[in-house]
Amino acid sequence: MANEFVKAKTKEVRKSTIQKAVIIALAYVGVIALVSSGVLGYQYSSVLISVAVNIIAAVSLNLVTGFLGELSLGHAGFMAIGAYTGALITLHLNLPAPVEIFLGLAGAGIMAAIFGLIIGIPVLRLHGDYLAIVTLAFGQIIASILNYVKSITGGAAGLNNIEEYTTSDHYLLVLTLVVLSVLIMSNIINSRYGRAITAVRDNYIAAEATGICIRNYKIFAFVVGAFFAGIAGFIFAHNVGVIKPSKFDFNMSINILVFVVLGGMGSIKGSIIAAVVLTVLPEALRGLSDYRMLMYAVILIVVMLFNNSKLRKRLVEESGLKKLFTKKKGEA
Amino acid sequence: MALLEVKNLGISFGGLRAVDDFNIRIEEGQLYGLIGPNGAGKTTIFNLLTGVYKPTDGSILLDGKNIVGKSIHKISHEGIARTFQNIRLFGKMTVLENVKVGLHSQYKYSLFAGIFQYPAIKKEAQMTERAMEILEVFGLAEDAELLASNLPYGQQRKLEIARALATNPKLLLLDEPAAGMNPNETKELMDTIRLVREKFHVTVLLIEHDMKLVSGICEELTVLNFGTVLTQGKPEDVLNDPKVITAYLGE
Numbered sequence: 243m244a245n246e247f248v249k250a251k252t253k254e255v256r257k258s259t260i261q262k263a264v265i266i267a268l269a270y271v272g273v274i275a276l277v278s279s280g281v282l283g284y285q286y287s288s289v290l291i292s293v294a295v296n297i298i299a300a301v302s303l304n305l306v307t308g309f310l311g312e313l314s315l316g317h318a319g320f321m322a323i324g325a326y327t328g329a330l331i332t333l334h335l336n337l338p339a340p341v342e343i344f345l346g347l348a349g350a351g352i353m354a355a356i357f358g359l360i361i362g363i364p365v366l367r368l369h370g371d372y373l374a375i376v377t378l379a380f381g382q383i384i385a386s387i388l389n390y391v392k393s394i395t396g397g398a399a400g401l402n403n404i405e406e407y408t409t410s411d412h413y414l415l416v417l418t419l420v421v422l423s424v425l426i427m428s429n430i431i432n433s434r435y436g437r438a439i440t441a442v443r444d445n446y447i448a449a450e451a452t453g454i455c456i457r458n459y460k461i462f463a464f465v466v467g468a469f470f471a472g473i474a475g476f477i478f479a480h481n482v483g484v485i486k487p488s489k490f491d492f493n494m495s496i497n498i499l500v501f502v503v504l505g506g507m508g509s510i511k512g513s514i515i516a517a518v519v520l521t522v523l524p525e526a527l528r529g530l531s532d533y534r535m536l537m538y539a540v541i542l543i544v545v546m547l548f549n550n551s552k553l554r555k556r557l558v559e560e561s562g563l564k565k566l567f568t569k570k571k572g573e574a
Numbered sequence: 575m576a577l578l579e580v581k582n583l584g585i586s587f588g589g590l591r592a593v594d595d596f597n598i599r600i601e602e603g604q605l606y607g608l609i610g611p612n613g614a615g616k617t618t619i620f621n622l623l624t625g626v627y628k629p630t631d632g633s634i635l636l637d638g639k640n641i642v643g644k645s646i647h648k649i650s651h652e653g654i655a656r657t658f659q660n661i662r663l664f665g666k667m668t669v670l671e672n673v674k675v676g677l678h679s680q681y682k683y684s685l686f687a688g689i690f691q692y693p694a695i696k697k698e699a700q701m702t703e704r705a706m707e708i709l710e711v712f713g714l715a716e717d718a719e720l721l722a723s724n725l726p727y728g729q730q731r732k733l734e735i736a737r738a739l740a741t742n743p744k745l746l747l748l749d750e751p752a753a754g755m756n757p758n759e760t761k762e763l764m765d766t767i768r769l770v771r772e773k774f775h776v777t778v779l780l781i782e783h784d785m786k787l788v789s790g791i792c793e794e795l796t797v798l799n800f801g802t803v804l805t806q807g808k809p810e811d812v813l814n815d816p817k818v819i820t821a822y823l824g825e
């Protein structure tokens with residue numbers, strides 16, 4: 243019995259690996275087709291990069307908020323650190339583009355991770371609302387520091403003329419970064435490390451008694467989440483070309499949180515879908531001009547209501563879409 | 575040498591002396607019972623043994639090594655596992671995953687192995703196999719893919735024991751494992767506990783309210799009252815002790 247089960251389970255893992263490979267291949271084919279055929283036009287090509295930034299940001303926040311279960315309201319702070327570190331590296335170096343990009347990405351991720359470590363320490367003492375306030379303050383502090391150290395960051399005016407390494411012209415690079423980031427995070431979640439993180443979320447007292455060092459895993463989740471937020475920040479900076487502290491405000495953190503909540507806490511797939519839809523939606527609603535944000539908000543409310551409704555449950559059960567909608571094991 | 579030797583253990587919460595001058599000696603392989611009326615300090619003793627509370631006095635020797643002051647997860651690594659009076663499972667994880675958390679410290683692979691999936695997949699398959707073996711002992715193998723929180727109450731209690739055993743403990747602490755079960759389920763559970771002791775070579779210390787039930791399974795008992803040891807010994811002697819009868823029935 244145990245043996246058969248293990249075999250079936252291994253098969254399942256193999257199947258999901260193949261599935262992932264297919265989805266990735268489709269993503270490449272789809273994006274290449276969309277861009278090269280020109281259907282996207284200028285407006286939507288640039289949205290493509292925002293989608294990428296938001297996917298990485300949402301999945302990395304989900305690591306902390308969905309899987310570790312700690313509400314973080316300062317994710318934009320980590321993105322800011324990644325954006326500034328990455329931009330300063332590529333601005334000051336004078337090396338071939340691939341080298342600059344590599345060093346910039348590494349610097350962005352590592353610097354953000356170091357801040358993740360720092361913010362991870364109060365996490366050990368605080369929970370829930372208190373921690374949310376601390377992360378909120380963290381986001382504000384980062385913005386103030388960036389404003390203050392003018393000599394390095396350019397103050398409120400920010401940094402200009404950042405090399406445009408990750409614009410829609412370089413969509414294959416950006417897509418690859420998204421694929422790698424998501425793959426690494428999802429593999430971590432499905433490993434013993436992710437299992438330990440979710441155990442801490444579900445019951446930290448039991449997790450500790452079961453031999454899990456909750457301190458290490460809490461900090462670990464924050465560090466990995468921050469690292470990839472830094473990567474997202476790098477892409478953001480090298481797409482827009484200009485960064486200012488005011489860009490990485492509370493609003494940005496909340497927007498990312500909306501992706502995570504709407505896509506479902508602890509669902510990587512959900513975060514990706516929510517990030518795509520909610521990034522494209524405001525563009526699609528552009529025609530409504532003044533009513534755009536209103537419509538966006540109304541759609542958010544309707545989706546949230548639908549997600550929690552009996553109607554959805556019934557639809558999912560009846561249409562045999564259960565598989566599609568139930569979270570993948572390990573992600574659950 | 576005894577597996578567990580506790581000497582002069584004590585703890586105060588503010589003015590309340592919850593446990594005072596507590597001594598116990600448990601030999602390897604024993605099935606030992608800790609009983610006493612409500613609020614006697616039984617759970618507090620489990621919390622002291624597992625590092626949740628730091629004692630104000632005394633020492634706890636596991637295999638001759640003092641574990642007082644060690645952190646909770648380190649004590650788990652030293653070989654003490656427990657269940658909780660009010661069940662604490664990882665509710666949003668599957669039954670299988672719950673047990674695999676228990677295996678966490680024995681089946682290790684690096685973060686990079688996890689990211690690249692190799693050889694993590696092999697280790698995970700070994701973990702699954704071991705977890706399924708443990709679940710089979712508790713008749714939970716069929717429910718491996720269910721969410722832990724969707725199990726019926728009695729099964730949840732069993733899963734907690736399964737998870738504790740997965741940490742490969744020397745000493746297993748069970749806090750009222752039969753609470754809320756009907757007489758049939760209780761009897762079945764007691765048989766399982768006996769079986770587990772043989773199969774996993776583990777020493778068991780269990781808390782129970784029901785003296786009759788405890789006398790059927792335990793080889794030695796300690797009766798606790800108001801945080802102090804009332805009496806210790808063989809079940810038949812202990813349960814006929816007038817002091818014990820008074821403590822349970824009142825003056």
Ligand SMILES: Nc1ncnc2c1ncn2[C@@H]1O[C@H](COP(=O)(O)OP(=O)(O)OP(=O)(O)O)[C@@H](O)[C@H]1O
Binds near residue numbers: 610615618
């Ligand atoms: N953290 C704490 N702070 C203050 N008092 C505590 C604490 N933990 C336990 N106590 C007190 O210590 C005493 C013993 O409690 P304990 O839970 O150990 O009893 P018990 O024997 O397990 O009882 P029960 O059979 O009801 O489970 C009680 O008076 C309880 O209120």
Ligand SMILES: [Mg+2]
Binds near residue numbers: 616617659
């Ligand atoms: Mg108790």
